[in-house]
Amino acid sequence: MELISALILMPCFAALVMLFIRQDKARAVLSASFAAIIAALSVAFAAVYLPQGSVSVELPASYASALGGIGFVLDLVVGAFILAYAVRYKRTLAAALVLVQIVGAIAIEAALSDGVEFSTAMHIDALAVVMVLIIGVIGSGICVYSLGYMKDFQDIHADQKDRRPWFFAVIFAFLSAMYNVVLVDNLSWMYTAWEITTLCSFLLIGFTKTEEAIDNAFRQIVMNMLGGIAFQAAIAYLCIEGLPLTMSAFLAQGAQGSALFALPVALLAFAGMTKAAQMPFHTWLLGAMVAPTPTSALLHSSTMVKAGVFLLIKLAPLFLVYPTASAMVIAVGGFTFLMSSLLAISQSNAKRVLAYSTIGNLGLIAACAGVGTPEAVWAAIFLIIFHAAAKSLLFLCVGSAEHQIGSRDIESMDGLFDRMPRLARYMMLGCMGMFIAPFGMLISKWASLVSFASTGQVLLLGMLAFGSAATFMFWAKFIGKLSGVAAHAENQEMKIHRSEWATIGLMAVLTVGCAVFMPLLSAGFVEPYLASTYAMAGDVIGADNMLITSISSAFIVAVMFGALGHARKRIVPIYLGGVTIDKSARTFRDSMSKPRQATARNWYLEDIFGERILDKPATVISAIAVVVGLAASAAFSVASFETAIALPMYASVGTVGDDLLRTLIGTVAFAVLGPVVGCLLAGADRIVTARMQGRVGPPLLQPYYDVRKLLMKDDVAVNSVEDVYVTCALIFALLSGGAFFGGGNFLMCAFLITLSALFFILAAYSTRSPYAEIGADRETVQVMAYEPVILFMAVCMFLAIGTFDVAGVALYSRPLIVVCIPVFLALMFVLTIKLRKSPFDLSYSHHGHQEIVKGITTEMSGRTLAKVEVMHWCESVLFLGWVGMFFVWGNPVSYVLAVAAALAAWLLEIFIDNNFARVKWQAMLKWAWIVGGVLGIGNIAALCAFIVF
Structure with a gap:
C-alpha cells in the first residue's frame, strides 16, 4: 500500500x-x-x-x-x-x-x-x-x-x-x-x-x-x-x-x-x-x-x-x-x-x-x-x-x-x-x-x-x-x-x-x-x-x-x-526539364535560358x-x-426482465500449421521462381500487346535483356538513400510473395506488400524531383484506392474457410469463388491498378523509351531501376496468384484450374490496357471505392448472414 x-x-x-x-x-x-x-x-x-x-x-x-x-x-x-x-x-x-x-x-x-x-x-x-x-x-x-x-x-x-x-x-x-x-x-x-x-x-x-x-x-x-x-x-x-x-x-x-x-x-x-x-x-x-x-x-x-x-x-x-x-x-x-x-x-x-x-x-x-x-x-x-x-x-x-x-x-x-x-x-x-x-x-x-x-x-x-x-x-x-x-x-x-x-x-x-x-x-x-x-x-x-x-x-x-544515407554512388542532378542550376533549390535554365524554379507540393x-x-x-x-x-x-x-444478450456471431480464428516455417520456405522459393516467372510474363505481355496492335513484338526474354543492360550501366543516383529504399521495397515484395505462396497468413502478405509500396514511394519522394514526386503522389492514391478490396478479400476468405492462412483454401471442400464471387469481381476491378495497366496506370512508367518524365521512376536508373523491374515481375506473379487462390480447393486438379484462371485474368488485363485510355485519379479512386465497397461489404454481409442463419 x-x-x-x-x-x-x-x-x-x-x-x-x-x-x-x-x-x-x-x-x-x-x-x-x-x-x-x-x-x-x-x-x-x-x-x-x-x-x-x-x-x-x-x-x-x-x-x-x-x-x-x-x-x-x-x-x-x-x-x-x-x-x-x-x-x-x-x-x-x-x-x-x-x-x-x-x-x-x-x-x-x-x-x-x-x-x-x-x-x-x-x-x-x-x-x-x-x-x-x-x-x-x-x-x-x-x-x-x-x-x-x-x-x-x-x-x-x-x-x-x-x-x-x-x-x-x-x-x-x-x-x-x-x-x-x-x-x-x-x-x-x-x-x-x-x-x-x-x-x-x-x-x-x-x-x-x-x-x-x-x-x-x-x-x-x-x-x-x-x-x-x-x-x-x-x-x-x-x-x-x-x-x-x-x-x-x-x-x-x-x-x-x-x-x-x-x-x-x-x-x-x-x-x-x-x-x-x-x-x-x-x-x-x-x-x-x-x-x-x-x-x-x-x-x-x-x-x-x-x-x-x-x-x-x-x-x-x-x-x-x-x-x-x-x-x-x-x-x-x-x-x-x-x-x-x-x-x-x-x-x-x-x-x-x-x-x-x-x-x-x-x-x-x-x-x-x-x-x-x-x-x-x-x-x-x-x-x-x-x-x-x-x-x-x-x-x-x-x-x-x-x-x-x-x-x-x-x-x-x-x-x-x-x-x-x-x-x-x-x-x-x-x-x-x-x-x-x-x-x-x-x-x-x-x-x-x-x-x-x-x-x-x-x-x-x-x-x-x-x-x-x-x-x-x-x-x-x-x-x-x-x-x-x-x-x-x-x-x-x-x-x-x-x-x-x-x-x-x-x-x-x-x-x-x-x-x-x-x-x-x-x-x-x-x-x-x-x-x-x-x-x-x-x-x-x-x-x-x-x-x-x-x-x-x-x-x-x-x-x-x-x-540509410551511407550508400557510395556517384551523385548526379535530378531532371528539371532544362539545365540544372541548383539541385537543392530545384532551379534550372529553361529553353530560353531563363532561370526557373520547380516546385512540388503535397496533395491534400x-x-x-x-x-x-x-x-x-x-x-x-x-x-x-x-x-x-x-x-x-x-x-x-426500465425493462423489468433479466437479459443477457449473446453475440449473434462469434467465430474462432483457425490456423494451419507453422506460419513462420511456411513463410521462410515460401520466401526462398519465391525469391528464386518469382522473378523467372514474372520475367516470362513480362516478355509475353509485350508480345501479346504487339500482336493486338498489329506488330510482331520483341523476343520473349527481352525484359531480361533490358534488366541485364541496366545492371551494366554506371552506378549513379540522385542521392544516397534512393537505392536503399528500393532494395527494401524489393525485399518486402519477396517476403509478401513468400508469405502467400508458402501458405502463410494472407493479412501478413497484404501488409508486407503495402510496406513494399511505401518504401518504393519513399524512394521517389527522397529525390525531390517534381516529376518523381508527382508519381509518388499518384502511387499513394493508388494504394489508397485498392487497399480496402484487399482487406475485404481477407475477411471473406476467413468467413468462408475459418482461417486467414492461405494454406486453408486447399483444405476447403469447394473453391472460394463459389461463395466469394462479389469480392472476386472487386479484385478483378482493382487488379488493373495492381498490374499497372491502363486506365489506372497513373504513377509508373516501366518502359523507359515511352516516357521520360511524370513517373515515379523518373530519377531511377542502373541497378536501382533493375531492382524496380524485378520487383514489378514479382508483384505480377503475386497478384495473379491472388486470382488463382479463388479457384483452389481440396482437389489437386484445382491447381490447374487456378493457373488457367490467373492466365485468363492476365490476358484480360492486357486487353484492357490496349483498349482503354488513362483516366484521372479522381475517377480511379471513386470507382475503386464504390465497386470495392459495394461488392466487398455485400459479400461479407452475405457470408455473415449465412453463418448466423
Whole structure:
C-alpha cells in the first residue's frame, strides 16, 4: 500500500515544489529528479503487482470518512475554480454546466453520507499496470522534454510573463490525477480524479492566455463537463437503485444481465467518449493544438485521452451484455476512425495531422472496446500501448522541429532529412510506427480486423478498411516530405536541448521495443488481463506472425539508423526539364535560358476530404448516434426482465500449421521462381500487346535483356538513400510473395506488400524531383484506392474457410469463388491498378523509351531501376496468384484450374490496357471505392448472414 501511496503522492509533492521554483538550473535538476523517481516508482509498481494478477488493496477503514470528505471538497474546489474562470471570461454555457456539476456533487455527497459506506479499495490488474507504466514512463519523459522546450518557448515569447512554474506544477498534478483514475475502485473517487484531469487540461490549453487559447480551453472544458455530468448521473442512478458504487462490483453484477445496468453503462461510456475526443466532441482535441507541444503530447499520448479509452475498456465485458450501449460505442468509434482519417488527408499543419490521427486511433480503440470480445480487447490494449509511444515521439519531434525551422507546416519540412538528420529519422520512425507493418499500430489494426470479422461487424469492417486506406495516404505524404534529400543543406538541429534529445530517444526506444518485444508484451501484460476478465485469452494473430513482425521491425530500424544515407554512388542532378542550376533549390535554365524554379507540393485533396465538406456532416451523424444510443439505453433500463444478450456471431480464428516455417520456405522459393516467372510474363505481355496492335513484338526474354543492360550501366543516383529504399521495397515484395505462396497468413502478405509500396514511394519522394514526386503522389492514391478490396478479400476468405492462412483454401471442400464471387469481381476491378495497366496506370512508367518524365521512376536508373523491374515481375506473379487462390480447393486438379484462371485474368488485363485510355485519379479512386465497397461489404454481409442463419 505504501508503494501505491507514494505513486499518487509523489507527483502532488512535485507539483507543489515546482510551483515555487523560478531558477532554470534548479527547475531542471528538480524536474528531472522528480520525473526519474516517478518513473522508477511506476516500474517498481509493475514489478510488484503484475505477478499478482487481479487484486484489490484496501486502505484502512478509518480513512474512509476523511477520503470521502477530501473528495467532496476537491469536487467543490474544482467546480469553483472553473466557475471563477467562466465568470471572468463571460462564458455562460461553461458557468451553467459547472453549476450543474456542483449541485450534482452536493446531491451525491448527501446520498453517500446517508448510510452508504465510502470504499477505499484500489483495484489493480494488468490493464492498470499498463496504464501506470504509460503515465509514469512516458508522462515523466514529457516532463523532462519540457525543460528545454519551454526554455525556448519563453525566449520566443519574451514579452509574456514567465509562467513556467505554473506549467510544470500543472503537469505533475495531471500525472497524480491520472494515477487515481486508473487505480481507484470507488466510482465517486474516480470521478473526482476525472474532473481534475479536465481542469488541468483546461489550464494547459489556455496557458498562453491568447484569445485563441482561451476559446479552445473553454471548448475543451464544456465538452468534457458534459461527460462529467454523465459520469455524475451514472453515480446518482446507482445510488438511487442501490447498485454497486465500486467498479469491480459494478462489472461483476452488471455481467449478470440486469436491465437496470443498461443506462449507467451507457452514461459511463458517454463520459469515456467525450474524454477520448470522439465525434461529435473531437473539436476540443483539435483546439488543444494551440498549447505548447508538451501539452499536446501529454494530452494525446499518456494522460487525458487515455483516461477515456481506459474507462471504455474496463466496461468492455458489459458491452457484450447491453447491446444499446455497445452499438453506440461501436458506431461512434468506427465512424470517428473513418472520418478523422479522411479529414487528416486535407491537413498541412503537422500538429493537426497528429490530432486527427489521435482522434481516429482513439475511435478504433473505442470500437474494439464496444465489440467487447477478448480478441477485440487484446487489440484495444495494444493500440493504447503503441499509440502512447509512437505518438509521443511524433509530437515531441514536431515540437523540436518547429522551434528550429519556425513552422509546423509539413511543406516547411521539405528536405528535413538533410537539415535535421537525426530528428528526421526519429520522425520517420514515429510515422512508420503509426501506420505500417511490422510496427505495433498496424498489427493492432490487424487484430482489430480479425476481431471484427469473427463477430460479424460488417459496417465496422467497412469503416476500418476505408479508414486504414486513408491512413496510408496521409502518413505516406508526411513521411515522404521528411525523406527528401537536398545537397548542401545546413544542419539546424545543433540547438536542440539535451533534455529534448533524451526524451525523444526514450520514446524511439519504446516505439521500437514495443514492436520487437510484442510477443512478450502479449504474454506478460495483455493475456493476463484477458484471463482475469474473461477467463480466457484471445488468440488473435498468432505467435509466429508476431515473431515475423518483431524481426521485420528490427530490420527496418537497422536500415533507418544504419544503412540509410551511407550508400557510395556517384551523385548526379535530378531532371528539371532544362539545365540544372541548383539541385537543392530545384532551379534550372529553361529553353530560353531563363532561370526557373520547380516546385512540388503535397496533395491534400481539400475538395474531397476538406473540413468544410466533411466535418459538419460527421458531427451531425455522430451526434445522432450518441443521442439514439443514450435514449435506447434509457428505454432498455426500465425493462423489468433479466437479459443477457449473446453475440449473434462469434467465430474462432483457425490456423494451419507453422506460419513462420511456411513463410521462410515460401520466401526462398519465391525469391528464386518469382522473378523467372514474372520475367516470362513480362516478355509475353509485350508480345501479346504487339500482336493486338498489329506488330510482331520483341523476343520473349527481352525484359531480361533490358534488366541485364541496366545492371551494366554506371552506378549513379540522385542521392544516397534512393537505392536503399528500393532494395527494401524489393525485399518486402519477396517476403509478401513468400508469405502467400508458402501458405502463410494472407493479412501478413497484404501488409508486407503495402510496406513494399511505401518504401518504393519513399524512394521517389527522397529525390525531390517534381516529376518523381508527382508519381509518388499518384502511387499513394493508388494504394489508397485498392487497399480496402484487399482487406475485404481477407475477411471473406476467413468467413468462408475459418482461417486467414492461405494454406486453408486447399483444405476447403469447394473453391472460394463459389461463395466469394462479389469480392472476386472487386479484385478483378482493382487488379488493373495492381498490374499497372491502363486506365489506372497513373504513377509508373516501366518502359523507359515511352516516357521520360511524370513517373515515379523518373530519377531511377542502373541497378536501382533493375531492382524496380524485378520487383514489378514479382508483384505480377503475386497478384495473379491472388486470382488463382479463388479457384483452389481440396482437389489437386484445382491447381490447374487456378493457373488457367490467373492466365485468363492476365490476358484480360492486357486487353484492357490496349483498349482503354488513362483516366484521372479522381475517377480511379471513386470507382475503386464504390465497386470495392459495394461488392466487398455485400459479400461479407452475405457470408455473415449465412453463418448466423
